[in-house]
Amino acid sequence: MKEKILIVEDEFIVANDLSLMLKKAGYDSCGIAPSVARALELIAEQRPDWVLIDILLQGERTGIDLGIQLSDRNIPFIYISANTNQTILQAAKATLPYGFLVKPFREKDLLVMLDIAQYRHGQNIKYNLRHQTGLLQQLATISTKNEASAEKVKQIAQLLQPVLPFDQLFLTRMNPRSPSRDCSVIKSTSGNYQLESTESMLILLSVSNRDYKLWNPLGLKLDKQLYCAYEFRKLRMEDRWTQVVSDKFGLESAIVSTITTPNGDIYRAVFFSTEGELYNSIHVDLANQIMTSFGPMIDEVFFSKPVAEIKETKTDPSPPSHFHGIIGSSPLLNSVFDKVKIVAADDTSVLILGESGTGKERIAQILHELSSRKSKKMVTVNCAALPLTLIESTLFGHEKGAFTGAGDRRIGKFEQADGGTIFLDEIGELPLEAQVKLLRVLQEKEIERLGGNQTRKINVRIITATNRNLEKEVAEGRFRLDLYYRLNVFPIELPPLRQRKEDIEALACHFVKKYSSKSERPVKSISAIALQQLTSYDWPGNIRELEHLIERAVLLSSGTEITDTGLASEKQTENPVGGKPHRTGNPDAIGNQHPAGKTKTLEEVEKGYILEILHLCKGKISGPGGAAELLNIPSTTLNSKIKKLGISYEFTD
Numbered sequence: 043m044k045e046k047i048l049i050v051e052d053e054f055i056v057a058n059d060l061s062l063m064l065k066k067a068g069y070d071s072c073g074i075a076p077s078v079a080r081a082l083e084l085i086a087e088q089r090p091d092w093v094l095i096d097i098l099l100q101g102e103r104t105g106i107d108l109g110i111q112l113s114d115r116n117i118p119f120i121y122i123s124a125n126t127n128q129t130i131l132q133a134a135k136a137t138l139p140y141g142f143l144v145k146p147f148r149e150k151d152l153l154v155m156l157d158i159a160q161y162r163h164g165q166n167i168k169y170n171l172r173h174q175t176g177l178l179q180q181l182a183t184i185s186t187k188n189e190a191s192a193e194k195v196k197q198i199a200q201l202l203q204p205v206l207p208f209d210q211l212f213l214t215r216m217n218p219r220s221p222s223r224d225c226s227v228i229k230s231t232s233g234n235y236q237l238e239s240t241e242s243m244l245i246l247l248s249v250s251n252r253d254y255k256l257w258n259p260l261g262l263k264l265d266k267q268l269y270c271a272y273e274f275r276k277l278r279m280e281d282r283w284t285q286v287v288s289d290k291f292g293l294e295s296a297i298v299s300t301i302t303t304p305n306g307d308i309y310r311a312v313f314f315s316t317e318g319e320l321y322n323s324i325h326v327d328l329a330n331q332i333m334t335s336f337g338p339m340i341d342e343v344f345f346s347k348p349v350a351e352i353k354e355t356k357t358d359p360s361p362p363s364h365f366h367g368i369i370g371s372s373p374l375l376n377s378v379f380d381k382v383k384i385v386a387a388d389d390t391s392v393l394i395l396g397e398s399g400t401g402k403e404r405i406a407q408i409l410h411e412l413s414s415r416k417s418k419k420m421v422t423v424n425c426a427a428l429p430l431t432l433i434e435s436t437l438f439g440h441e442k443g444a445f446t447g448a449g450d451r452r453i454g455k456f457e458q459a460d461g462g463t464i465f466l467d468e469i470g471e472l473p474l475e476a477q478v479k480l481l482r483v484l485q486e487k488e489i490e491r492l493g494g495n496q497t498r499k500i501n502v503r504i505i506t507a508t509n510r511n512l513e514k515e516v517a518e519g520r521f522r523l524d525l526y527y528r529l530n531v532f533p534i535e536l537p538p539l540r541q542r543k544e545d546i547e548a549l550a551c552h553f554v555k556k557y558s559s560k561s562e563r564p565v566k567s568i569s570a571i572a573l574q575q576l577t578s579y580d581w582p583g584n585i586r587e588l589e590h591l592i593e594r595a596v597l598l599s600s601g602t603e604i605t606d607t608g609l610a611s612e613k614q615t616e617n618p619v620g621g622k623p624h625r626t627g628n629p630d631a632i633g634n635q636h637p638a639g640k641t642k643t644l645e646e647v648e649k650g651y652i653l654e655i656l657h658l659c660k661g662k663i664s665g666p667g668g669a670a671e672l673l674n675i676p677s678t679t680l681n682s683k684i685k686k687l688g689i690s691y692e693f694t695d
């Protein structure tokens with residue numbers, strides 16, 4: 043069946059051209075709306091599969107206002123606009139479009155964008171289905187465990203957080219046959235969960251039992267499920283309980299889901315968030331599904347046993363077994379594991395985002411190992427280290443004599459990865475010209491060696507990573523929007539170490555074990571003071587920096603315990619921006635601040651760090667004991683970083 047597409051565009055000639063292009067390509071162009079109001083009418087009448095939206099339209103409302111509504115109603119759409127400044131791109135992105143086409147565009151660009159959008163939409167549906175089924179199964183398993191309520195609640199909250207984020211969950215049993223009961227699950231700033239009974243909540247909020255009963259919390263008829271912005275403010279005004287709780291916890295939006303179980307019990311869950319625009323209709327659907335499947339078990343988990351408090355319980359220190367070698371169990375890292383588990387088996391393109399040293403390459407490796415391609419190779423290409431003139435021949439190969447110096451035929455990285463995975467690290471560094479070629483390969487799934495005249499089909503899964511803000515790169519014209527959408531099918535964001543300090547101790551111990559066994563030193567532990575130094579540092583170089591620091595400390599340590607991390611000898615100061623302690627001292631070293639107190643840029647931090655390592659290795663780059671070895675990166679990468687960062691150095695003994 044032909045897919046129906048609605049065009050929302052106020053310039054008739056442009057809209058008409060678009061409509062002709064769509065019809066020619068076999069789509070059903072089911073209408074043209076010049077304003078948001080008309081678009082909504084046509085959507086109700088025609089029920090289009092896709093909507094193409096211009097941003098500036100007739101009337102007061104913009105295409106972005108329409109995008110917000112469509113996103114809530116789960117109708118896929120693409121923006122088509124001449125506006126690409128960052129503010130507009132950011133507002134547009136927040137509405138979760140499936141693409142953004144910049145005017146003027148060619149017919150081919152439109153069709154490619156639609157093709158990418160359909161692919162992403164299909165992947166999304168698949169992802170949501172699989173995720174929901176898995177999620178419900180896991181919820182059922184937790185509910186039937188023979189554990190204390192508090193422990194089960196913690197596990198359930200951690201499971202829900204990546205898909206249905208909340209800062210507070212308010213659960214009520216409105217049983218017509220026995221007195222109603224309620225309780226709250228509260229997320230603390232450190233990411234732990236606390237189960238509060240009504241009594242303890244009242245103490246926390248300084249509300250009397252009498253007032254609470256009078257207010258009949260959330261007892262009013264909640265006729266909506268989604269309360270954001272204006273709707274939430276209205277709810278606050280109408281419901282005294284919402285008002286008090288949201289004032290105390292800074293809540294700004296809510297989702298309500300009510301179910302009646304087969305034996306007539308009524309349960310209501312209200313998920314509150316401190317973010318005003320967080321929830322959409324996908325969250326509502328998910329909340330309903332969870333409540334329907336989980337409803338009969340709610341009593342068992344939340345109400346049947348005395349409500350015990352969860353006091354900052356330590357999370358399970360071991361990650362799932364297939365994440366071998368990945369240390370950490372913070373909620374943020376767990377949500378990365380969840381995403382990896384969901385997407386690993388598919389051929390979906392994955393974009394790994396995160397600062398340098400957060401473990402992007404490690405995660406790429408695990409994605410490959412958990413896929414059906416694991417028996418084939420994962421070929422890694424560091425796009426930042428490719429010399430400009432050799433990018434194409436490295437990626438796609440060349441025939442003998444293709445250019446001066448091409449003495450032999452060369453098989454490119456894509457061909458080497460055939461049947462397996464290609465990991466394009468630092469994709470943000472790829473020049474525009476190479477981006478065009480890469481896009482073509484991704485679309486056509488075939489390559490042509492330089493100087494060759496034969497195309498070859500290839501079957502490769504693409505994983506990319508970057509520490510750059512790709513949207514900013516797109517807005518500034520350095521990265522192609524169509525390639526961005528093609529690669530960003532399934533983003534996985536790796537949190538910086540400073541946001542998951544809970545993991546520092548486990549990571550540090552892991553590295554102590556690794557390097558004491560490697561260097562045959564007797565070091566076995568870290569003193570409490572040294573650990574304190576590690577956790578109060580901000581780690582601009584993330585896990586890689588921690589690893590190198592521990593490696594050094596192990597080498598320098600004379601006993602069985604690390605008592606000095608090297609961080610203490612340098613004065614800890616207050617950061618005027620964030621109030622966090624930072625390392626100071628040698629301004630060129632890895633400290634985060636200029637001597638004047640101004641925060642360093644990431645590039646400056648990286649430069650300082652490389653200089654420090656070069657200093658340590660007396661300028662030696664490659665080979666045993668060289669800076670590249672210590673930094674755990676290829677010497678070609680280090681050389682390109684040295685060039686890019688403009689590092690000049692000279693070392694004498």
Ligand SMILES: Nc1ncnc2c1ncn2[C@@H]1O[C@H](COP(=O)(O)OP(=O)(O)OP(=O)(O)O)[C@@H](O)[C@H]1O
Binds near residue numbers: 402
């Ligand atoms: N969770 C983890 N547990 C143990 N080691 C880790 C973890 N994450 C990363 N590492 C180690 O930290 C170092 C840096 O990781 P990796 O090279 O994957 O980071 P990256 O984000 O790809 O860095 P870059 O952006 O600079 O390429 C590696 O030695 C890796 O083995």
